[in-house]
Each structure stands twice: as structure tokens, then as C-alpha cells.
Amino acid sequence: xxxxxxxxxxxxxxxxxxxxxxxxxxxxxxxxxxxxxxxxxxxxxxxxxxxxxxxxxxxxxxxxxxxxxxxxxxxxxxxxxxxxxxxxxxxxxxxxxxxxxxxxxxxxxxxxxxxxxxxxxxxxxxxxxxxxxxxxxxxxxxxxxxxxxxxxxxxxxxxxxxxxxxxxxxxxxxxxxxxxxxxxxxxxxxxxxxxxxxxxxxxxxxxxxxxxxxxxxxxxxxxxxxxxxxxxxxxxxxxxxxxxxxxxxxxxxxxxxxxxxxxxxxxxxxxxxxxxxxxxxxxxxxxxxxxxxxxxxxxxxxxxxxxxxxxxxxxxxxxxxxxxxxxxxxxxxxxxxxxxxxxxxxxxxxxxxxxxxxxxxxxxxxxxxxxxxxxxxxxxxxxx
Numbered sequence: 001x002x003x004x005x006x007x008x009x010x011x012x013x014x015x016x017x018x019x020x021x022x023x024x025x026x027x028x029x030x031x032x033x034x035x036x037x038x039x040x041x042x043x044x045x046x047x048x049x050x051x052x053x054x055x056x057x058x059x060x061x062x063x064x065x066x067x068x069x070x071x072x073x074x075x076x077x078x079x080x081x082x083x084x085x086x087x088x089x090x091x092x093x094x095x096x097x098x099x100x101x102x103x104x105x106x107x108x109x110x111x112x113x114x115x116x117x118x119x120x121x122x123x124x125x126x127x128x129x130x131x132x133x134x135x136x137x138x139x140x141x142x143x144x145x146x147x148x149x150x151x152x153x154x155x156x157x158x159x160x161x162x163x164x165x166x167x168x169x170x171x172x173x174x175x176x177x178x179x180x181x182x183x184x185x186x187x188x189x190x191x192x193x194x195x196x197x198x199x200x201x202x203x204x205x206x207x208x209x210x211x212x213x214x215x216x217x218x219x220x221x222x223x224x225x226x227x228x229x230x231x232x233x234x235x236x237x238x239x240x241x242x243x244x245x246x247x248x249x250x251x252x253x254x255x256x257x258x259x260x261x262x263x264x265x266x267x268x269x270x271x272x273x274x275x276x277x278x279x280x281x282x283x284x285x286x287x288x289x290x291x292x293x294x295x296x297x298x299x300x301x302x303x304x305x306x307x308x309x310x311x312x313x314x315x316x317x318x319x320x321x322x323x324x325x326x327x328x329x330x331x332x333x334x335x336x337x338x339x340x341x342x343x344x345x346x347x348x349x350x351x352x353x354x355x356x357x358x359x360x361x362x363x364x365x366x367x368x369x370x371x372x373x374x375x376x377x378x379x380x381x382x383x384x
Contacts, residue, residue, distance in 0.1 A: 004159050006102040010151075011055050011095055018080070018089050019048050025086035040083050047080035051092075070100055070112075090120070090140060094147040101155035109155065113148045120144060185349065196343070198234035200303050202227040254279055254287045258312055261295060269307045269327065271298060277316030286374045289350040290314060290323045293358070293372040296347045297325030305329020305368060318376060325370040331362045347372075 022044055026036065051073065058069050074096055081089045093116040101109035120141060124131040131137040205227035212220040255275045262271040279287060294312050301307040307329030315322050348358050356374035 004102045004162050006099055007154065007158050008059065010098065010154070012052060014092060014095065015048050015052050015055075018084070018092060019045065021088040022084050022086045025088070030086070036085050040085070044080060044083040044089075047076055047083060051076050051080070067104070070096060070103065073099065087140070090144060091147055093120075093144065094151040097148060098151040098155050101152060102159065106156070109152055113152060116148065117141075117145060185346075188346065195234050195237060196299065198230045198237065200299050202230035202234070204302055205230065254282075254291055254314065254316075257291045258294060258314065261291070261298060262312070269301055269310050269329075271310045271312065273312045273314075275314045275316070277314075277321075279316060281318070281376050282316065282321060282374075283354065283377070286321065286354040286356070286376075289354050289356065289374060290321060290372060292350055293323055293347050293370065294325055296343050297327075297368075297370040299343065301325075301327040301329055301368070305331070307367070316376075320373055320375045323370075323372040325372075326367065328367045331364050331366045331368050333364065334360045334362055 023041075026041060054069060054072060054076065077089070077092045077096070080092060081087075096116060097109040097113040100112050124137055124141075128134065128137060205223040209220040209223035209227065212223065258273045258275060262273045294314075298310055298312070301310045305327050307327035310325065310327045313324045313326075344358075344360075351358050351372055351374060354374050356372060359371045360368065361371070362368035
């Protein structure tokens with residue numbers, strides 16, 4: 001509770017009201033008999049000034065012990081009440097439970113409120129026997145009780161508002177952290193799926209060029225040309241990613257993207273693509289997830305499977321789209337380490353973001369079949 005801040009304008013406003021009321025009481029000569037001596041008026045004003053200074057010091061620097069300023073404030077209020085001829089300063093007692101609610105807690109505030117009422121009753125009992133028959137004293141007691149109730153209610157509302165604001169700030173910080181993490185994951189997937197794919201193709205072509213440089217210079221030169229094209233495509237993907245970050249991204253059709261993926265094969269495995277159905281009704285995120293899945297499947301076929309032929313087939317229906325990437329490579333065990341690499345992990349993340357599913361069917365020596373299904377009309381949690 002010590003971390004909550006009292007409403008800053010309540011105490012100064014109350015001090016000012018008591019000061020104006022007390023001075024007006026003296027200037028208008030409303031007190032019976034001769035006026036109070038000058039030292040009493042000066043002490044009354046000095047006491048209120050000391051309360052205001054104490055309030056300013058607490059606001060600038062929170063004390064180590066919350067009870068100390070409460071005791072100091074209580075002592076000053078007792079002095080001001082004793083010096084105030086108008087008896088208006090009694091209202092200052094409501095500041096004790098009000099401040100305690102913020103500094104210590106509700107229990108301490110309620111205890112101080114009860115103590116204030118008990119103190120006033122004790123004073124009445126000692127100085128004014130039969131006070132309960134005097135309308136003014138009964139009215140003062142009732143007004144003190146009403147003031148205490150209002151002060152405690154205001155403190156409870158203020159703390160509830162501050163607690164809600166802090167919870168909202170924490171939620172906002174968590175959302176910002178999650179958004180940043182999601183954006184980092186998205187960029188990591190994009191770098192792996194786009195640059196990784198093209199750089200893998202370039203690396204494969206350069207390896208071919210190195211192996212055939214002496215035996216078949218023509219094939220080696222063709223492999224170098226293909227590597228050069230792969231690097232250019234990588235640069236093109238970088239520019240497209242920059243445009244996407246600037247909000248200038250343009251989405252190509254899935255059919256066109258897969259056709260470009262097949263043409264980029266070069267001297268690698270033969271890639272055949274087939275797209276059936278209409279892309280209408282499919283979100284760009286879903287189509288991108290299908291394309292990236294096909295790209296990942298082709299990259300793995302080139303890098304790991306040593307496949308000679310890869311087939312990419314997509315069927316788009318009114319309910320869902322189904323992508324199948326199959327190769328005649330050496331295959332692998334889906335439960336092994338090869339199925340937990342970053343590429344397959346990123347692919348699953350993309351597909352799950354658009355509400356789809358991923359299934360891998362492979363075994364050593366039998367090739368690999370990757371099946372991805374995404375629903376139609378699913379916008380996903382964000383553009384993958």
C-alpha cells in the first residue's frame with residue numbers, strides 16, 4: 001500500500017479552507033468576548049503552514065517509516081485545533097485516516113478514524129458534560145463522521161484507480177513484449193525462409209561449379225550463373241521485406257509465387273508445380289504460409305534429401321487449401337532431430353498462426369511427403 005499516492009489537492013485545499021475560515025472568524029469578530037491574543041492567531045497560521053510544508057516534503061520524498069509523518073501531522077493538527085477559536089480546524093482530523101489509507105492500508109485508516117471519533121468524544125466528555133444535548137456539538141460530531149466516511153471513500157476510490165492504472169500499464173508492457181517477441185519470430189522466419197532458401201540454392205550451385213570446374217567447364221559456368229541468380233533473388237526478397245516493414249508490400253498470387261519457385265531450381269532437382277482452384281477468399285497470410293511451406297520443403301529436398309524430383313501440388317477448395325510437397329530423396333525419421341530444425345519449426349508456427357496443420361510422412365530411403373492444410377477465410381493472428 002505504501003506505493004500508492006494520495007490525491008495531491010485534498011490536503012492543501014483543506015488547509016486553505018481552514019485558514020480562510022479561521023481568519024474570517026477573527027476579522028469579523030464572531031467569537032464571544034474579547035478577541036484572542038496575537039500570538040494565538042500567529043500560532044494558528046504557523047501550524048497550518050507547517051502542515052503544508054510537511055505535505056510538500058512527503059510528496060517529494062517518501063519517508064522510510066510511514067508512521068512518522070502521520071504522528072507529526074497528528075501533533076500539528078492538535079496544535080492547530082487548540083489555537084483555532086472558530087473550531088473549524090477539527091475537520092483536519094479527517095486527513096489522518098485519509099493519508100493512512102495510502103501510506104499503510106485500510107485497516108490502519110479505519111483504526112485512525114475510530115480513534116478520531118473517540119478522541120472528540122473524550123474531549124467533549126471532559127470539557128462539556130451533557131454535550132449530547134447541545135446541537136452544535138452533536139452537529140460537529142456528525143460532520144466529523146461524515147467527513148471521515150467521505151475521506152475513506154475517496155481514498156478507496158483513488159487507490160482502486162491507481163491499482164487499475166498500474167495493472168493496465170503492466171498489461172500494456174506485456175503486450176508490447178509479446179508483440180516484440182512475435183515480430184522477432186516473424187523476422188527470423190522471413191530471414192530463414194527467404195534468404196535461407198536462396199542462399200542454400202546459391203551454395204548448392206557453387207558446390208556444383210567447384211566440382212565440375214575441371215571436368216565440365218560449361219556446367220560449372222552454368223552453376224555459377226544459377227548461383228548469381230539466387231543471390232539476386234535473395235536481394236529481391238530483402239527489398240520485399242523492407243517494403244513490407246514500410247507498409248508497401250504487394251502480394252503476388254500463390255500460383256505465380258510457386259511458378260517462380262520452380263523456375264529457381266537451376267541444376268537442382270526437377271520441380272513440378274500444380275495449382276487447382278481459386279485463391280479468392282483466402283487471406284494473404286494463409287497463401288504466404290502455403291508458399292513458405294513449399295519453399296521450406298524444396299529447400300530441404302535440395303539441401304538434405306539429394307532428391308532428383310520434387311512435386312508441389314496445391315488444391316484450393318471452398319473450405320480449405322491443401323499443399324503437398326513430395327520428393328524422391330533419401331528421407332528421414334520425422335521424430336528425429338531433422339524434424340525439429342528451425343525451418344520446420346518456423347513453418348509450423350506460420351501454419352498454426354493461420355489455423356492450419358502440418359503433417360510430415362517420411363522414412364529413410366522412401367522420400368518425404370509434406371502435407372499442409374489451411375482453412376479458407378482464416379485471417380490468422382498476424383501476417384506470418
